Amino acid sequence: xxxxxxxxxxxLKKEFGKILRDGVKILLFTSKDENCKYCKDTEKLLKExxxxxxxxxxxxxxxxxxxxxxxxxxxxxxxxxxDSMEELGSGxxxxxxxxxxxxxxxxxxxxxxxxxxxxxxxxxIQELQNIRSRLKIEVYVTPACxxxxxxxxxxxxxxxxxxxxxxxxxxxxxxxxxxxxxxxxGVPHTVIKNLDRGNVVQFVGAYPENYVLDFVRDxxxxxxxxxx
Numbered sequence: 001x002x003x004x005x006x007x008x009x010x011x012l013k014k015e016f017g018k019i020l021r022d023g024v025k026i027l028l029f030t031s032k033d034e035n036c037k038y039c040k041d042t043e044k045l046l047k048e049x050x051x052x053x054x055x056x057x058x059x060x061x062x063x064x065x066x067x068x069x070x071x072x073x074x075x076x077x078x079x080x081x082x083d084s085m086e087e088l089g090s091g092x093x094x095x096x097x098x099x100x101x102x103x104x105x106x107x108x109x110x111x112x113x114x115x116x117x118x119x120x121x122x123x124x125i126q127e128l129q130n131i132r133s134r135l136k137i138e139v140y141v142t143p144a145c146x147x148x149x150x151x152x153x154x155x156x157x158x159x160x161x162x163x164x165x166x167x168x169x170x171x172x173x174x175x176x177x178x179x180x181x182x183x184x185x186g187v188p189h190t191v192i193k194n195l196d197r198g199n200v201v202q203f204v205g206a207y208p209e210n211y212v213l214d215f216v217r218d219x220x221x222x223x224x225x226x227x228x
Contacts, residue, residue, distance in 0.1 A: 023084030031076035096171025100143025150190035
């Protein structure tokens with residue numbers, strides 16, 4: 001049984017044909033462990049998506065292999081959207097199946113990477129060049145959250161334009177222990193970690209781009225912020 005409807009496949013194939021330019025590589029880190037509830041569905045979903053355009057390459061790895069260690073991947077399923085040369089590294093990441101509303105974010109990421117045409121402003125892109133600390137943005141989501149893709153797409157675009165930023169989307173229902181560790185009660189819940197200074201900025205809700213940029217600046221400057 002296919003996961004994507006026939007009409008959705010036809011629509012995406014047409015859109016990809018019109019929009020995609022450069023090659024996109026999707027890296028899936030999966031596991032044969034029977035406890036990985038969504039590994040098989042994630043692989044099936046990504047195969048169906050990759051078959052819709054010859055500009056999309058799907059590469060599948062075990063979560064315990066060398067490639068996973070090199071990219072700092074520990075959980076399965078993990079999906080990375082990058083360029084064909086992997087210059088973006090692991091900066092644009094989904095931990096958990098990108099289903100429900102998060103499927104929209106996956107499709108947008110593919111388009112962003114292929115076209116280099118982002119939806120954040122030039123002013124934001126310029127400001128992100130001033131980030132000095134290594135930041136990791138974690139966005140906790142659920143598939144049924146209609147507001148989550150907005151938060152995800154902003155975080156992922158920030159990672160696409162700044163080599164100081166890595167953005168990971170974590171499906172809270174699949175990885176409840178991670179969500180619980182940050183007291184996630186509502187989504188989207190964003191946690192920005194300064195990997196150099198150790199401070200954390202976190203907030204709940206799908207904020208406009210300029211507000212998220214302010215939170216990123218706060219994290220870069222070493223501030224502790226908690227807005228729940």
